[in-house]
Amino acid sequence: MHDTGTAHSHGPDHGHAGAHGHDAGHGGHHEPGFLRTWVFSVDHKVIGMQYAVTGLLFLMFGFCLMMLMRWQLAYPGEPVAWLGAILGEARMPGGVMLPEFYNELGAMHGTIMVFLGVVPLAVGGFGNFVVPLQIGAPDMAFPRINMMSYQAYLLGGVTMLASFFVPGGAAQSGWTSYSPLAALAGSGQTWWLIGMVLLITSSLLGAINFIVTIVQLRTKGLTFFRFPFFVWAQFVTSFLLLLAFPPLEAAGVLQLMDRLAGTSFFMPSGLVVSGQALDISGGGNPLLWQHLFWFLAHPEVYVLILPALGIVAEIIANNTRKPLFGYRIMVWSLIFLGFTSFIVWAHHMFMTGMGTVMSAFFQTTTMIISIPSVIILTSLMLSLWGGSIRFNTPMLFALAFLPMFGIGGLTGLPLGLNITDIPLHDTYYVIAHFHYVVAPGTIFALFAGIYHWFPKATGRAMNETLGKIHFWPSFIFMNVVFMPMFIVGLAGVSRRLYDGGLTYDFARPVLHWNAVSSWGAWMLGLAQVPFIINFFWSIRHGRKVDRNPWQATTLEWAAPSPPPHGNFETEPVVHRGPYEYSVPGAKTDYLPQCDAAEAR
Amino acid sequence: MEIPWVVTARQDTGLNNGKIGIWLFLASEVMLFGALFATYILLRVGAPTWPLGSSILNVPMATFNTVVLISSSVTMVMAWASVMRRRFAAYRGYMGATVVLGFVFLVVKYFEYSAKFHHELFPRTNTFLAIYFTLTGLHMLHVIGGMAVNAWFWGPGARLYHENPEWFANRVENSGLFWHFVDLVWIFLFPVLYLL
Amino acid sequence: MGDHSADIDRHVRIYVVVFVTLMALTLITVAVSYLHLPLPYAVAVALAVAITKGSLVACYFMHLISEKRLIFMVLALTVVLFLALMMLPIFTVANRVEIQ
Numbered sequence: 001m002h003d004t005g006t007a008h009s010h011g012p013d014h015g016h017a018g019a020h021g022h023d024a025g026h027g028g029h030h031e032p033g034f035l036r037t038w039v040f041s042v043d044h045k046v047i048g049m050q051y052a053v054t055g056l057l058f059l060m061f062g063f064c065l066m067m068l069m070r071w072q073l074a075y076p077g078e079p080v081a082w083l084g085a086i087l088g089e090a091r092m093p094g095g096v097m098l099p100e101f102y103n104e105l106g107a108m109h110g111t112i113m114v115f116l117g118v119v120p121l122a123v124g125g126f127g128n129f130v131v132p133l134q135i136g137a138p139d140m141a142f143p144r145i146n147m148m149s150y151q152a153y154l155l156g157g158v159t160m161l162a163s164f165f166v167p168g169g170a171a172q173s174g175w176t177s178y179s180p181l182a183a184l185a186g187s188g189q190t191w192w193l194i195g196m197v198l199l200i201t202s203s204l205l206g207a208i209n210f211i212v213t214i215v216q217l218r219t220k221g222l223t224f225f226r227f228p229f230f231v232w233a234q235f236v237t238s239f240l241l242l243l244a245f246p247p248l249e250a251a252g253v254l255q256l257m258d259r260l261a262g263t264s265f266f267m268p269s270g271l272v273v274s275g276q277a278l279d280i281s282g283g284g285n286p287l288l289w290q291h292l293f294w295f296l297a298h299p300e301v302y303v304l305i306l307p308a309l310g311i312v313a314e315i316i317a318n319n320t321r322k323p324l325f326g327y328r329i330m331v332w333s334l335i336f337l338g339f340t341s342f343i344v345w346a347h348h349m350f351m352t353g354m355g356t357v358m359s360a361f362f363q364t365t366t367m368i369i370s371i372p373s374v375i376i377l378t379s380l381m382l383s384l385w386g387g388s389i390r391f392n393t394p395m396l397f398a399l400a401f402l403p404m405f406g407i408g409g410l411t412g413l414p415l416g417l418n419i420t421d422i423p424l425h426d427t428y429y430v431i432a433h434f435h436y437v438v439a440p441g442t443i444f445a446l447f448a449g450i451y452h453w454f455p456k457a458t459g460r461a462m463n464e465t466l467g468k469i470h471f472w473p474s475f476i477f478m479n480v481v482f483m484p485m486f487i488v489g490l491a492g493v494s495r496r497l498y499d500g501g502l503t504y505d506f507a508r509p510v511l512h513w514n515a516v517s518s519w520g521a522w523m524l525g526l527a528q529v530p531f532i533i534n535f536f537w538s539i540r541h542g543r544k545v546d547r548n549p550w551q552a553t554t555l556e557w558a559a560p561s562p563p564p565h566g567n568f569e570t571e572p573v574v575h576r577g578p579y580e581y582s583v584p585g586a587k588t589d590y591l592p593q594c595d596a597a598e599a600r
Numbered sequence: 601m602e603i604p605w606v607v608t609a610r611q612d613t614g615l616n617n618g619k620i621g622i623w624l625f626l627a628s629e630v631m632l633f634g635a636l637f638a639t640y641i642l643l644r645v646g647a648p649t650w651p652l653g654s655s656i657l658n659v660p661m662a663t664f665n666t667v668v669l670i671s672s673s674v675t676m677v678m679a680w681a682s683v684m685r686r687r688f689a690a691y692r693g694y695m696g697a698t699v700v701l702g703f704v705f706l707v708v709k710y711f712e713y714s715a716k717f718h719h720e721l722f723p724r725t726n727t728f729l730a731i732y733f734t735l736t737g738l739h740m741l742h743v744i745g746g747m748a749v750n751a752w753f754w755g756p757g758a759r760l761y762h763e764n765p766e767w768f769a770n771r772v773e774n775s776g777l778f779w780h781f782v783d784l785v786w787i788f789l790f791p792v793l794y795l796l
Numbered sequence: 797m798g799d800h801s802a803d804i805d806r807h808v809r810i811y812v813v814v815f816v817t818l819m820a821l822t823l824i825t826v827a828v829s830y831l832h833l834p835l836p837y838a839v840a841v842a843l844a845v846a847i848t849k850g851s852l853v854a855c856y857f858m859h860l861i862s863e864k865r866l867i868f869m870v871l872a873l874t875v876v877l878f879l880a881l882m883m884l885p886i887f888t889v890a891n892r893v894e895i896q
Contacts, residue, residue, distance in 0.1 A: 216617050263730040263734075354888050646889065
């Protein structure tokens with residue numbers, strides 16, 4: 001692929017800004033070594049797979065942290081001898097979990113799942129692998145920056161993991177790291193902050209790459225409103241990452257200064273700790289941390305959901321053999337959602353003493369933002385109407401996503417209104433709400449995506465039977481874990497209590513639900529085993545398939561499976577929209593975007 | 601396998617990849633420094649008293665530094681113009697001047713900071729100094745980064761001028777955009793911290 | 797970029813004018829600070845000068861005045877979000893519930 005449509009092409013353009021080195025494999029001279037191919041690759045597909053595998057490993061690790069927490073919640077104070085032996089006296093003396101350890105698990109579970117698991121898989125993994133293929137590009141606009149973005153993520157992840165081994169253990173001030181608690185916490189918090197700076201750097205580099213790639217490297221005929229919805233989702237997500245992350249990076253630097261340089265950015269005057277007045281200047285404001293944190297963290301939850309909506313849209317269109325209902329309005333909703341996500345953040349702060357004016361402002365923007373969400377979800381549901389539905393594994397996960405995301409979204413409404421937020425804030429209701437959106441929501445969509453695009457990445461299909469064995473228990477146990485949490489939260493049980501509410505009288509009637517959730521979680525863990533087996537087995541022994549096993553319309557299916565370096569044998573030219581399924585009068589029930597015949 | 605639109609502009613957007621990339625990066629930097637300015641606002645409004653900048657900080661030194669940085673922006677854009685006019689010697693002169701002026705800025709900053717430390721004025725002393733050191737410190741890191749890139753394009757990177765002058769012009773322009781941004785941040789930093 | 801020599805000459809003249817203007821504005825803003833105006837006025841003047849200087853740097857040194865639409869749109873979005881970040885936290889903290 002080379003410059004199309006312009007007169008000047010000054011010799012071999014070796015990629016992008018970067019003064020040295022050459023693209024691996026260019027021109028077919030010497031074969032690049034193992035390191036260049038698999039560790040320091042600049043190919044978006046390899047980088048995508050690196051992100052995906054690393055992300056999946058972190059998801060598994062974060063899940064294990066949660067399974068540990070759930071023992072303590074189900075059976076508070078009960079020892080687990082063999083765990084105590086492994087984890088040691090500092091964390092589980094006599095096999096009983098210390099509150100500090102519980103806090104470590106809680107903070108790191110959240111951090112790892114959000115920043116090291118879901119986003120790297122959804123954006124770094126799926127985004128990197130699929131987007132260039134779906135727009136007919138040979139790679140990302142800045143391949144070397146792409147590689148650096150992964151390296152920064154890996155380094156950030158290693159930093160986070162290493163923090164478990166420092167004196168005092170890993171961060172234990174919640175994934176939200178509120179000051180002053182986080183400022184006074186042990187050295188694990190410093191490592192957390194450094195890890196976050198690395199992860200943010202990775203995301204910023206990635207976001208820039210995605211935006212430039214989508215705008216500049218889309219192939220001939222691919223106008224913006226012919227993009228697959230997945231591309232739009234990644235495009236908007238990239239803007240969220242680009243513009244929302246820097247304030248958290250700044251806040252991280254400020255908290256590091258508070259911890260290491262003795263400043264008082266977030267430390268109020270007159271702070272007394274354990275009877276001793278702190279020797280600091282004071283004059284800082286803990287709310288400042290909250291504003292800067294949530295300025296990122298609210299758009300971050302849309303970063304968690306948008307790629308998932310994109311994946312579900314692709315799979316639904318493909319498996320209903322119908323165009324998406326309301327594609328254009330879905331796109332405009334996506335754009336509006338992205339913009340609005342920047343001005344709702346203080347609905348996480350209704351309990352900080354804000355007055356009625358600002359409270360009303362944030363309630364209003366929060367209610368408004370539910371509109372585009374509902375439009376998108378409704379369009380996806382309406383897309384099923386009249387379809388010839390194929391109930392394969394990706395479709396099962398995509399279908400389950402719809403009501404699960406619906407529950408998650410609807411349960412968010414009371415949280416967005418300050419009156420109803422008062423009794424619900426920081427309870428298990430909140431945990432249930434956001435887990436519904438991210439776990440049987442986003443993570444189901446990510447599973448769907450893996451089953452859907454696995455054939456493109458490997459040339460082999462995953463096993464359908466194992467897929468269904470993975471799906472049904474996962475779906476059931478997700479609900480077993482999280483549905484009871486609404487009940488527990490409505491009863492008033494706070495989150496982050498290491499004993500699950502045991503010491504509170506009012507919690508007594510609902511405490512038994514903790515054990516239900518825990519058993520659900522452990523069974524959910526078991527339910528992932530067929531997936532892990534399927535994934536690795538199918539890489540070598542999966543049924544071989546041709547380049548378009550799903551009879552799909554989007555461009556990635558026109559490339560070989562797996563695509564070579566440079567992706568397409570000839571530059572694809574797009575003649576139609578992304579979801580031309582069951583077009584009346586057409587010979588087949590799908591018209592690939594780049595098929596010249598029967599051009600519109 | 602070539603990545604298109606690295607050197608030439610894509611017709612419908614009218615832009616090459618690097619230029620969009622650098623502007624997006626600058627947008628993220630606006631938000632980064634924005635957070636620190638928001639910090640300044642919150643801390644100042646919440647403080648019972650706040651010192652006048654000139655009572656603690658050295659306004660003449662900072663004014664001099666402002667002149668230095670603005671001048672370096674001029675030499676930077678002249679460096680780019682020289683590449684566009686294919687005047688390599690002029691390019692090297694202007695780019696060299698830009699690097700030197702950046703160095704002068706850093707030297708002045710060194711004297712400023714050491715004077716503060718000498719008088720026992722540290723970030724932990726009060727919130728004014730905390731935000732002063734953080735804002736100017738982060739800005740200084742950006743100056744160093746920009747200087748490193750500019751020095752590269754003055755030195756070893758200048759080879760590209762002879763191989764592919766159009767591509768080189770793009771890259772000088774993009775570095776210039778970063779350098780002007782560094783100047784732009786200082787244009788706001790200076791009055792806010794020193795004069796108010 | 798394809799600019800011709802005459803174009804660049806015109807640009808260079810503009811750069812010199814902008815440079816002189818920036819110097820003048822710098823001196824003005826420092827001079828005004830010696831007047832020790834009441835804070836709201838001092839802030840207004842300082843910001844007005846800074847915005848003017850910044851706009852000159854952006855429009856002429858960074859060529860924004862002749863830049864393509866896509867760049868403008870990204871920057872417009874950024875400016876809006878920047879303003880939100882400047883204003884919303886302080887409004888929220890200031891709009892405090894006072895316990896009597």
